[in-house]
Amino acid sequence: MNRFELTAAPVDLAAQREALKHPGSGGFCAFEGWVRNNNEGREVSGLEYEAYTELAIAEGERVLAEATERYGVLAASAVHRVGNLAIGDLAVWIGVSAPHRDEAFRACRYIIDEIKHRLPIWKKEHYLEGDHAWVACSHTERAHEMEPPHAHGHHHHPHAVVPAKAGTQCRQAVTRESLDPSVRWGDEQKGFAPDYSRQVRLREVGEDGQRKLANARVLVIGAGGLGVPVISYLAGAGVGTLGIVDGDVLDASNLHRQVMYDARDIGQRKVDLAARRVARLNPSVEVVTYEQPLHAGDITDVFAGYDLVVECTDDLASRYLANDAAVLTSTPLVLASVYQYEGQLQVVTAEPGEPCLRCLWPDPPAPALAGSCVESGVLGPVPGVLGTMQAMEALKLLLGLPQPADHALQLVNLLDGTSQRLPIDASRGCALHGGCVAVARRALERTHAEGELERHFERLEEAVHAGYAIVDVREADEIDATPLHVTSLRVPSGEISAYALVHLERPVLLVCASGRRSAHAARLLREQGVDAWSLAGGIAALAPA
Amino acid sequence: MTRVTLQYYAQLREQAGASSEQVNTAASTLRDLYAELQARHGFSLPIDALKVAVNTQFSDWNRLLSEGDTVVFIPPVAGG
Numbered sequence: 218m219n220r221f222e223l224t225a226a227p228v229d230l231a232a233q234r235e236a237l238k239h240p241g242s243g244g245f246c247a248f249e250g251w252v253r254n255n256n257e258g259r260e261v262s263g264l265e266y267e268a269y270t271e272l273a274i275a276e277g278e279r280v281l282a283e284a285t286e287r288y289g290v291l292a293a294s295a296v297h298r299v300g301n302l303a304i305g306d307l308a309v310w311i312g313v314s315a316p317h318r319d320e321a322f323r324a325c326r327y328i329i330d331e332i333k334h335r336l337p338i339w340k341k342e343h344y345l346e347g348d349h350a351w352v353a354c355s356h357t358e359r360a361h362e363m364e365p366p367h368a369h370g371h372h373h374h375p376h377a378v379v380p381a382k383a384g385t386q387c388r389q390a391v392t393r394e395s396l397d398p399s400v401r402w403g404d405e406q407k408g409f410a411p412d413y414s415r416q417v418r419l420r421e422v423g424e425d426g427q428r429k430l431a432n433a434r435v436l437v438i439g440a441g442g443l444g445v446p447v448i449s450y451l452a453g454a455g456v457g458t459l460g461i462v463d464g465d466v467l468d469a470s471n472l473h474r475q476v477m478y479d480a481r482d483i484g485q486r487k488v489d490l491a492a493r494r495v496a497r498l499n500p501s502v503e504v505v506t507y508e509q510p511l512h513a514g515d516i517t518d519v520f521a522g523y524d525l526v527v528e529c530t531d532d533l534a535s536r537y538l539a540n541d542a543a544v545l546t547s548t549p550l551v552l553a554s555v556y557q558y559e560g561q562l563q564v565v566t567a568e569p570g571e572p573c574l575r576c577l578w579p580d581p582p583a584p585a586l587a588g589s590c591v592e593s594g595v596l597g598p599v600p601g602v603l604g605t606m607q608a609m610e611a612l613k614l615l616l617g618l619p620q621p622a623d624h625a626l627q628l629v630n631l632l633d634g635t636s637q638r639l640p641i642d643a644s645r646g647c648a649l650h651g652g653c654v655a656v657a658r659r660a661l662e663r664t665h666a667e668g669e670l671e672r673h674f675e676r677l678e679e680a681v682h683a684g685y686a687i688v689d690v691r692e693a694d695e696i697d698a699t700p701l702h703v704t705s706l707r708v709p710s711g712e713i714s715a716y717a718l719v720h721l722e723r724p725v726l727l728v729c730a731s732g733r734r735s736a737h738a739a740r741l742l743r744e745q746g747v748d749a750w751s752l753a754g755g756i757a758a759l760a761p762a
Numbered sequence: 763m764t765r766v767t768l769q770y771y772a773q774l775r776e777q778a779g780a781s782s783e784q785v786n787t788a789a790s791t792l793r794d795l796y797a798e799l800q801a802r803h804g805f806s807l808p809i810d811a812l813k814v815a816v817n818t819q820f821s822d823w824n825r826l827l828s829e830g831d832t833v834v835f836i837p838p839v840a841g842g
Contacts, residue, residue: 439842441842442841442842443842444842529842530842531840531841531842532840532842533838533840536840553842554838554839554840554841554842555839555841555842556771556772556773556839556840556841557772557776557841559771559772559775559839560839561836561838561839577813577820578813578838581838582811582838593773593776593841595841600841600842626813626820626836628771628834628836630771630781632781633781637818637834638818639815639818639819639820639834639836640818640819640820641820642820645820
């Protein structure tokens with residue numbers, strides 16, 4: 218009797234073992250997979266498994282049936298955990314009972330190899346450094362593929378005749394091999410193997426282009442209105458690694474334009490939702506998530522790990538920060554922004570002599586002047602169109618497709634259907650102030666000095682959603698005059714100490730009228746080991762209620 | 763008087779109530795033209811927050827207007 222289970226609860230090993238007892242059994246073999254504290258050189262603090270349940274169970278049952286036939290075992294079962302697991306937890310259990318030990322050993326090995334290889338189960342690794350990565354749990358080495366024909370050879374499943382492919386040299390190649398339709402889901406699940414034939418057929422793409430995409434690493438900053446089409450198209454096209462940065466959770470008001478999310482996802486972190494969506498759209502894509510906005514202290518290190526960055530936030534400060542980091546790390550950057558029924562698009566190639574964002578607008582205007590989707594409104598397809606254009610620009614850069622010789626700001630008005638390219642003259646931009654690199658370096662240093670204690674929020678609810686405990690450091694009379702509309706702890710700045718906050722166990726966002734007292738208090742608390750931040754600009758900088 | 767075609771984007775389009783218009787202006791430079799329009803349409807954006815393009819080329823605000831110019835005012839936008 219065979220049984221494959223997915224479970225969110227710990228596995229009852231004694232019961233599992235008992236169920237495999239059979240009077241004809243002369244050997245029993247079990248394998249346990251545990252969560253270890255490192256992977257590929259990174260320290261792991263825990264992980265989370267997510268499965269496409271129906272398919273995982275169906276495929277798991279098939280693996281058990283194959284093992285039974287192939288090795289002539291009497292009973293086999295397997296349990297795979299889903300959900301959150303800690304170091305040392307049992308992640309997968311395989312048990313096989315057979316007349317003799319040899320079949321039991323071999324069948325056990327076959328089952329774990331095939332489960333790792335074929336089941337639609339993804340794990341999200343939590344690293345000690347605080348970031349995450351979604352990893353498809355597929356391996357390629359399968360011992361039975363090297364085996365000589367077995368005594369039960371007449372039962373050979375088609376899997377067994379697929380020759381082991383030697384010499385795969387990089388991670389992407391390994392992943393692609395694991396998705397070869399002949400070894401993955403079987404005929405009825407062909408839809409799960411990526412088929413890039415429609416784009417490979419393009420003369421300018423071809424197999425070479427597809428390889429370039431598979432080897433590419435692209436960072437998408439913002440998984441909202443612009444980011445949704447960017448992430449979707451780049452994942453669909455088979456970009457090897459997608460980094461996704463977003464500090465927000467999904468709000469009901471996002472759904473009219475962020476169409477890869479579901480109504481039932483409201484309240485969940487967008488990076489997790491986006492990673493899950495990519496895993497389902499194209500399991501061969503590796504996703505790395507960053508659930509805090511990048512800041513001046515870490516952005517160049519992050520950019521250095523990518524070939525291309527696509528900026529998709531609705532935040533001017535983020536766009537300028539990305540521009541500076543792109544210029545300093547020579548990483549091409551695709552920028553877009555939208556307003557109501559129109560949008561702007563600019564590609565910063567980050568090559569010497571070619572214009573950047575600051576060549577056009579040297580400094581970000583005050584946030585109130587730039588408008589946002591919250592204040593000005595936006596029709597859903599507008600970021601859809603501009604994000605799709607960003608995805609197109611990203612693919613053009615990655616594939617080396619033909620491009621206009623000049624660099625332009627592109628304006629798109631979807632109400633009257635017009636679009637115009639305005640060439641940017643680099644010699645009239647940063648070149649007048651020492652060049653893009655010098656300008657970017659100065660700007661990044663300035664942002665770093667200002668920002669290392671600050672967090673920007675338009676509404677305090679966003680900070681609460683992002684996991685901050687709000688601490689109001691104003692005096693009682695100020696609080697009475699302008700109360701906050703979120704739950705907050707009140708500790709006047711003169712009385713602030715780590716002791717007063719010790720029970721919070723969360724990052725603390727300090728709030729005052731202008732951001733000065735809170736910055737000072739944050740500095741003090743940092744020295745006492747508190748994860749303290751100051752609301753940039755104070756209450757004055759919040760959007761009007 | 764110089765006859766020019768104007769195109770507005772984003773907040774300027776909203777405040778002007780149209781994405782383009784033709785005007786006869788006494789202004790000699792782009793800077794004067796924007797000041798005139800600011801008074802007429804109540805544009806809230808200061809000139810240094812904008813880019814301007816004439817006949818599909820970015821331009822200096824001190825450029826002199828010519829008959830038949832197409833002038834585009836472009837504010838930065840932040841939405842995503």
